Amino acid sequence: MTPLEIENMSPAPGTGRQSAVVDDARPLDDGDTEVISRDPRDPTANTQYRERLQSVISRMLRCGSLHRETVLVHEVSEGQTVWRGEVEVFELAGHAKSKRCYAWSYPTIKSDMTGNTVRTTVILEIPPVISAQTAVRAALASARRQH
Numbered sequence: 001m002t003p004l005e006i007e008n009m010s011p012a013p014g015t016g017r018q019s020a021v022v023d024d025a026r027p028l029d030d031g032d033t034e035v036i037s038r039d040p041r042d043p044t045a046n047t048q049y050r051e052r053l054q055s056v057i058s059r060m061l062r063c064g065s066l067h068r069e070t071v072l073v074h075e076v077s078e079g080q081t082v083w084r085g086e087v088e089v090f091e092l093a094g095h096a097k098s099k100r101c102y103a104w105s106y107p108t109i110k111s112d113m114t115g116n117t118v119r120t121t122v123i124l125e126i127p128p129v130i131s132a133q134t135a136v137r138a139a140l141a142s143a144r145r146q147h
Contacts, residue, residue, distance in 0.1 A: 053103040064093035071132035087132035100125035102135035
């Protein structure tokens with residue numbers, strides 16, 4: 001698991017470092033990996049997907065969450081689509097710095113050290129992150145800085 005750090009954001013709980021993006025690709029507690037996908041035709045899969053995101057939020061942010069909505073985000077740069085997907089919006093309960101976060105999972109081309117091929121991104125709503133769109137922009141900017 002590698003946190004993606006964003007400058008000028010609030011410290012992640014207990015870390016003392018500036019971080020608003022949490023990137024989680026750890027296996028489940030039993031050591032197996034899990035692929036949860038969204039399918040607009042399958043309400044059960046969508047519920048499982050949101051529950052998996054809530055589990056990551058709980059583990060990483062040490063607070064509760066309640067799903068509020070799904071937002072389609074389409075980010076374009078220089079006329080090209082750089083990101084398109086659904087972002088889940090969660091209300092946070094008991095987080096010291098934020099009342100809301102944005103989360104999504106996506107497949108990766110290669111697996112990490114744990115063998116996972118799905119990564120989950122969780123971004124706190126702390127200005128300048130104020131919407132699903134700005135959460136995606138923050139994640140993209142953070143990924144560019146890492147490469």
